[in-house]
Amino acid sequence: MAKPTILINLNRCTGCWTCSMACKVAYKLPEDKWWQYVRTIGSRAGIDEPAGEWPNVRMSWMPVYTSDCILCGKRTKEGLEPFCTYNCPTKAMTYGDLDDPKSDVSMSMKKLREKSYRIFQLPVWEGTRPEIYYSEK
Amino acid sequence: MNKEEKFVYTACMGTGCHERCFLKTIVEDGKIVRTERAELGSPEGARYGICQKGIEYAKFPYLPTRLLHPLKRVGKRGEGKFQEISWDQAMQEIGAKLRDIRDKYGPEAVIVNTFECGYPAQWSALHLDLALRFVNTFGATCSEMETIDSGYFFATQVDLGSSWHHGNYDPRALADSKHIIIWGSNPMGATRAVATTRNMLDAQERGAKIVDIGLVYDSTAAKADQFVPIRGGTDVALALAMNRLLIEEDLYDRDYVTNYTVAPFLVREDTGQFLRESNIKAGGDPGKYIFWNKLPAEARTIAAHTHDFRDSVPDLMASLSINGIPCKTAFLKLRKHLAKWTPEYQEALTGVPAETAQQLIHEYVTNKPSVIWLNLGLRYYNAREAHRAIQLLSALSGNLGLKGGKLALIALGGGWPAHTDKVGIRCPDGIENVKGARPAVTDLIESLKAPDEPKYRALLNMVGNPVQAAPGRKMWTDAIFPKLDLIVNYEVRVTDTALFCDYVLPDTTSFERTDLLLQCNWVVLQEKAIEPMGEVKPPADFWRSLAKQVGLEHYFDKTTEEWLEICLQSQDPAIAGVNPPLTLERLKKEKMVRLNVPTELYDPFVSLGFLTPSGRFEFYSEDMVKANEAMANWVPPLIHTPKRKEYPLQLLVSRHRVFMQTQFTDFPDLRAIAGNEPWMQINPADSVVRGINDGDLVEVLNDRGQLKVKVRLSQAIPPGVVQMWFGYRASEYLEGSPTLLQVPTGTAETLDDAGREWLDVVKKRWAPLPGEAPSLDRWPYTINGQWKIAGNWDVIWDNYCEVRKVSGGK
Numbered sequence: 001m002a003k004p005t006i007l008i009n010l011n012r013c014t015g016c017w018t019c020s021m022a023c024k025v026a027y028k029l030p031e032d033k034w035w036q037y038v039r040t041i042g043s044r045a046g047i048d049e050p051a052g053e054w055p056n057v058r059m060s061w062m063p064v065y066t067s068d069c070i071l072c073g074k075r076t077k078e079g080l081e082p083f084c085t086y087n088c089p090t091k092a093m094t095y096g097d098l099d100d101p102k103s104d105v106s107m108s109m110k111k112l113r114e115k116s117y118r119i120f121q122l123p124v125w126e127g128t129r130p131e132i133y134y135s136e137k
Numbered sequence: 138m139n140k141e142e143k144f145v146y147t148a149c150m151g152t153g154c155h156e157r158c159f160l161k162t163i164v165e166d167g168k169i170v171r172t173e174r175a176e177l178g179s180p181e182g183a184r185y186g187i188c189q190k191g192i193e194y195a196k197f198p199y200l201p202t203r204l205l206h207p208l209k210r211v212g213k214r215g216e217g218k219f220q221e222i223s224w225d226q227a228m229q230e231i232g233a234k235l236r237d238i239r240d241k242y243g244p245e246a247v248i249v250n251t252f253e254c255g256y257p258a259q260w261s262a263l264h265l266d267l268a269l270r271f272v273n274t275f276g277a278t279c280s281e282m283e284t285i286d287s288g289y290f291f292a293t294q295v296d297l298g299s300s301w302h303h304g305n306y307d308p309r310a311l312a313d314s315k316h317i318i319i320w321g322s323n324p325m326g327a328t329r330a331v332a333t334t335r336n337m338l339d340a341q342e343r344g345a346k347i348v349d350i351g352l353v354y355d356s357t358a359a360k361a362d363q364f365v366p367i368r369g370g371t372d373v374a375l376a377l378a379m380n381r382l383l384i385e386e387d388l389y390d391r392d393y394v395t396n397y398t399v400a401p402f403l404v405r406e407d408t409g410q411f412l413r414e415s416n417i418k419a420g421g422d423p424g425k426y427i428f429w430n431k432l433p434a435e436a437r438t439i440a441a442h443t444h445d446f447r448d449s450v451p452d453l454m455a456s457l458s459i460n461g462i463p464c465k466t467a468f469l470k471l472r473k474h475l476a477k478w479t480p481e482y483q484e485a486l487t488g489v490p491a492e493t494a495q496q497l498i499h500e501y502v503t504n505k506p507s508v509i510w511l512n513l514g515l516r517y518y519n520a521r522e523a524h525r526a527i528q529l530l531s532a533l534s535g536n537l538g539l540k541g542g543k544l545a546l547i548a549l550g551g552g553w554p555a556h557t558d559k560v561g562i563r564c565p566d567g568i569e570n571v572k573g574a575r576p577a578v579t580d581l582i583e584s585l586k587a588p589d590e591p592k593y594r595a596l597l598n599m600v601g602n603p604v605q606a607a608p609g610r611k612m613w614t615d616a617i618f619p620k621l622d623l624i625v626n627y628e629v630r631v632t633d634t635a636l637f638c639d640y641v642l643p644d645t646t647s648f649e650r651t652d653l654l655l656q657c658n659w660v661v662l663q664e665k666a667i668e669p670m671g672e673v674k675p676p677a678d679f680w681r682s683l684a685k686q687v688g689l690e691h692y693f694d695k696t697t698e699e700w701l702e703i704c705l706q707s708q709d710p711a712i713a714g715v716n717p718p719l720t721l722e723r724l725k726k727e728k729m730v731r732l733n734v735p736t737e738l739y740d741p742f743v744s745l746g747f748l749t750p751s752g753r754f755e756f757y758s759e760d761m762v763k764a765n766e767a768m769a770n771w772v773p774p775l776i777h778t779p780k781r782k783e784y785p786l787q788l789l790v791s792r793h794r795v796f797m798q799t800q801f802t803d804f805p806d807l808r809a810i811a812g813n814e815p816w817m818q819i820n821p822a823d824s825v826v827r828g829i830n831d832g833d834l835v836e837v838l839n840d841r842g843q844l845k846v847k848v849r850l851s852q853a854i855p856p857g858v859v860q861m862w863f864g865y866r867a868s869e870y871l872e873g874s875p876t877l878l879q880v881p882t883g884t885a886e887t888l889d890d891a892g893r894e895w896l897d898v899v900k901k902r903w904a905p906l907p908g909e910a911p912s913l914d915r916w917p918y919t920i921n922g923q924w925k926i927a928g929n930w931d932v933i934w935d936n937y938c939e940v941r942k943v944s945g946g947k
Contacts (some may be wrong), residue, residue, distance in 0.1 A: 002574075011338075011342075011751035013327055014325055014326025014330065014359075014360060015356060015359075016188055016189055016326045016327075016330050016356075016794065017189045017795070017810055018187065018189045018191075018192060018330075019579070020189075020192055021189040021192040021806060021807075022171075022173075022192050024806060025171050025192055025193065025195055025196065025806075026170075026171050031805050031806070038258070043852065045850075046812070046849075046850075046853075047148075047810060048853065049853065050355070050850060050852055050853050051852075052352070053852055054366075054820055054822075054853075054854070054855050054856065055354075055364070055366045055853050055855065057354045057852050057853065058359070059354070059359040059853075060359060065145050066466055075139070078139050080139065084224075085560045085755070086173065086174070087173060087174055087187055087192060088186075089174075089184070089187060089188050089330055089331040089334065089335060090186075090326075090330075090334050090338055091335060124815050127196055128471050134717075134896060135438070
């Protein structure tokens, strides 16, 4: 695959951590190790802590791929999806080759752009995996 | 999974969420490697998914807290001192005690707790079937001791006629919904994180608006288009006001209301009963109801379970005397009943602005089809009223009759109702000959609490964990358990309840036993993923060895597979009509087989109608007149008490999204998400006046008990409420535990006249008629499920407290 990519539609992310757990269990990571985790976009006080003041509060989530993530290299070579995208219960994640305009991820990105979703990546200084794209509206 | 990998299907342990997911368990060299989401065949396909619990469940058999050997208590009850003993010794000792108790006090002195809600595969699981077979042959007392969901049961049985049929809901029906009101629950990303959430998000993407009416800001509130905060226990007031607006602003669906509810029926002002033909005409039919026709103006009749008025036009507003009997239509009675529920009147109780109440109802009727999603989140003393009032919104607006409208009540199963053979397996001597007692839960609990000579002597706790999970821990440990000479627990880990048991016997996880899973129109074979670890035994073996001790071995002589063959000999057409016939052999080959049910989505409100005596939505119930509960009414929650002067905060003990009640609280990965330890959340507005800072140690107390815990300031919690995560073991708290502060469920304290009356009504409605063979439809309510109809109310959120700083933290 020329450009393996994961696209995450944040409008469908509920912050459930299934993606992170699927990775952690499959790769038998130790208790304190997470190759991928879910960031709460809120007050920054912790998981599921909203920003604002009651009742004008808001919160969303963003799965973040650390540089430890291996994008399930072995698994994807066999034609399978990464553990995170495969098990996402809300189908918020799409995996595929961004260089192939007919791949799931390219098609999905195109469709979301047409629907005025903003497509973006985390800044380089965060040091996260560069293959991850987000969409949000 | 790749081609070389081997897998079996397994029920997720977290089945109590009602999402009913099942897993693909991947096994390598006799060990579970991981679990993945599983898919059904067409047309259901990938309806299911998996959440973080289903993924983590793969680790469960290997956790250090897993129970692998039979234990006998050697210390005091609750102390946690056990020694490992053999199954033989355990069974011999338990058997000797059971025989002794049976001979001295009768078999009914032995209670079997069958609180199966959280059990993997639940109703289709052999666990429940065999426990009931034991009750029915030994003659024990059967109970769901931690009784819950009564408000829902009451409201559905009284107004709709059935809990079981109307409880089912296929989340794919949301595809047709244009408006979704989620009321009092937290399905999105939390309690229904998979198929339900996905379908809700799909609907939202198609333009449906999601409104969340709730107490705290949770993941559902975050995903919703509008969050409507409401004060705890006041939901019924908002719903009554919305119903009033439907009528006063002429927004109701006249056709639906006329044809499918009791609105046009005349109600006698003298007795409160519906006027019958027999009341006004000699030799008239008592089964025919009377309505007033518009032109010509005259009394006419309509039979129960018919919806066609043909040439007649019923007058919904009729008020007149017939043969000297003053009458009003049920609709007019409802209108009068709702008169005081103005948007402003509800605002004073709920805190929901009057204009928001108006906006909610206007959107609900203009954006049809609109669905209201309940799912058991209104756990207050007035839960029954809230459910009835919200159900009424669905009927008055006509949404109940629309595809994509409806009500998601508990949204069970996700498909057509189906059952394996319950008679053959639970009642080997036939329904007529079952033994044992099924007291109302309150009668059982109050009898256990009473200080005189105990009626009950032994408890076989087959499923459930009341000490850790049920409100009112002290009632179990200090009032109930000391009365019992024998307490036995069959469990997968040593829970807080197990700590008080004399014997704790190791059960299989769903990875270690064969069973049947009824999943959204399919039956799936759960095969063993791994061999049973340690000395754990599946239910077939457990009951065989116990039955031998009490002379019932001939009833329990089968293997798991032989029991499952009996389950598959069901008379339910959904199973009996499968072609080629559904056998274990076929299942072993195909792993899953679709039930003989239509491909259309199950819709109880179209295919079934209402199972009330009239066959209509009975928002006016003549059976409940005696208890002054004919219509949904405002009943104050327990937190509306003068005691709030002393204890001004509502104590909300709610479930973290990574736990399933007490289940999963031992998993390190999940604990990391939940914060690794129990804590209490409080709004800064409440903490500042108490001098409490983030991280402080606080004392939480009321007139029932107290606990000590660390505090976190949070804007997710409204002022006036403090919130704690439910399910941790008591040993995790510095002192006490939250259930100590809660009103114990199942007690007389949570019972009222309506509850008592309801029990009689349901018994009467569901009892077989003289000469009638007991039918499977009536079965759950007569032999098997009577104890569910407890009369008492869920008060899990209905508690007050005060919080005081103990010391600075951080």
